[in-house]
Amino acid sequence: MTRAAILGTGSCLPRRVLTNAELEKMVETTDEWITVRTGIRERRIAGAGEETSKLAAEAARKALAMAGVAAAEIGLIVVGTMTCEKAMPSCACLVQKEIGAVNAFAMDINAACSGFLFGMDVAEKYIKADPTLKVLVIGAETLSTRTNWEDRTTCVLFGDGAGAVVMAAGDGERGMLGSRLFADGSLWHLLHMDAAPSLNPDLVAADYQGPFIRMAGQEVFKYAVRAMQDGVAKVLAQEGVEPEAVRLVIPHQANIRILNSLTERLGIAPEKIYINVHKYGNTSAASMPIALDEANREGRLRPGDPVLFCAFGGGFTWGAAIVRW
Numbered sequence: 001m002t003r004a005a006i007l008g009t010g011s012c013l014p015r016r017v018l019t020n021a022e023l024e025k026m027v028e029t030t031d032e033w034i035t036v037r038t039g040i041r042e043r044r045i046a047g048a049g050e051e052t053s054k055l056a057a058e059a060a061r062k063a064l065a066m067a068g069v070a071a072a073e074i075g076l077i078v079v080g081t082m083t084c085e086k087a088m089p090s091c092a093c094l095v096q097k098e099i100g101a102v103n104a105f106a107m108d109i110n111a112a113c114s115g116f117l118f119g120m121d122v123a124e125k126y127i128k129a130d131p132t133l134k135v136l137v138i139g140a141e142t143l144s145t146r147t148n149w150e151d152r153t154t155c156v157l158f159g160d161g162a163g164a165v166v167m168a169a170g171d172g173e174r175g176m177l178g179s180r181l182f183a184d185g186s187l188w189h190l191l192h193m194d195a196a197p198s199l200n201p202d203l204v205a206a207d208y209q210g211p212f213i214r215m216a217g218q219e220v221f222k223y224a225v226r227a228m229q230d231g232v233a234k235v236l237a238q239e240g241v242e243p244e245a246v247r248l249v250i251p252h253q254a255n256i257r258i259l260n261s262l263t264e265r266l267g268i269a270p271e272k273i274y275i276n277v278h279k280y281g282n283t284s285a286a287s288m289p290i291a292l293d294e295a296n297r298e299g300r301l302r303p304g305d306p307v308l309f310c311a312f313g314g315g316f317t318w319g320a321a322i323v324r325w
């Protein structure tokens with residue numbers, strides 16, 4: 001059976017670090033509040049030349065180099081993002097041009113923080129349909145472009161960055177075992193971001209307040225824990241993998257308390273969850289591939305290891321996947 005394996009990983013973070021101490025000077029907050037409630041100590045903020053597509057392209061170059069795959073060998077580019085510097089063309093098309101992936105077709109997926117997970121799933125389906133296909137899956141965001149820097153309930157949470165993987169048909173048992181993806185659009189209002197202002201006066205929403213991310217934090221928190229737990233339980237049962245057999249969990253990095261609560265509920269040892277939210281905050285679709293790349297380069301993954309991915313984001317969207325490394 002053809003399985004879609006991850007051949008290489010890469011990531012790219014903006015140079016500028018924004019610390020909690022700096023945020024204390026911008027809004028009424030404290031390093032202690034942010035650290036205790038979220039686990040975040042600092043995040044990266046994009047500067048000139050670090051647009052979403054540029055971060056994405058650099059992460060892609062690193063993943064290609066690790067995989068030993070040339071850009072021209074890539075047949076599909078999928079980017080999970082909701083903050084590309086252009087609404088059209090897609091970030092994936094900009095990446096294609098930037099890296100010279102002249103033989104690829106390219107498209108974006110907007111599944112908010114679940115975008116990379118949904119992208120891996122799409123890649124897996126295409127690879128199963130055509131085992132010769134090599135796919136770049138990227139998660140890239142510059143949430144700083146959509147943050148209300150006067151709103152302390154959101155501005156302390158987010159950061160910018162990109163991560164990428166090269167996927168292709170694996171040899172033997174290696175590759176994605178299965179996935180479960182979900183959405184519930186009826187809860188969109190708990191976590192959302194308006195688009196740029198409408199130029200059609202008839203379609204300007206009465207309550208339009210700007211293209212900022214808005215979130216009902218507590219409700220999202222509770223739903224995120226329950227939903228990810230449910231998604232993980234379903235994919236483990238589907239693939240017949242016991243929680244103890246999972247070698248590493250690469251979760252979406254939104255809040256350390258969500259991750260602690262998840263580990264407890266899943267019965268997975270805390271040291272098996274990869275955490276870097278303290279360094280980058282919540283980078284939405286970019287958080288999982290950045291975490292995967294760091295874990296990979298730190299030597300945390302061995303061939304044959306079952307690696308669990310789980311995400312939750314605006315939509316709501318959520319899900320989980322299990323990959324044999």
Ligand code: UT7
Binds near residue numbers: 152312
């Ligand atoms: O990536 C997609 C999914 N997103 C998530 O998973 C995020 C989920 N939600 C969360 O991570 C948490 O709900 C937050 C970190 C956003 C908030 O933590 P919380 O423990 O739920 O705090 P809260 O919203 O209940 O606020 C507690 C208090 C409030 O004050 P009062 O009403 O108790 O007086 C807030 O006004 O903390 C206040 N507060 C702050 N204080 C200092 C809110 N933001 C801040 C802040 N600094 N930055």
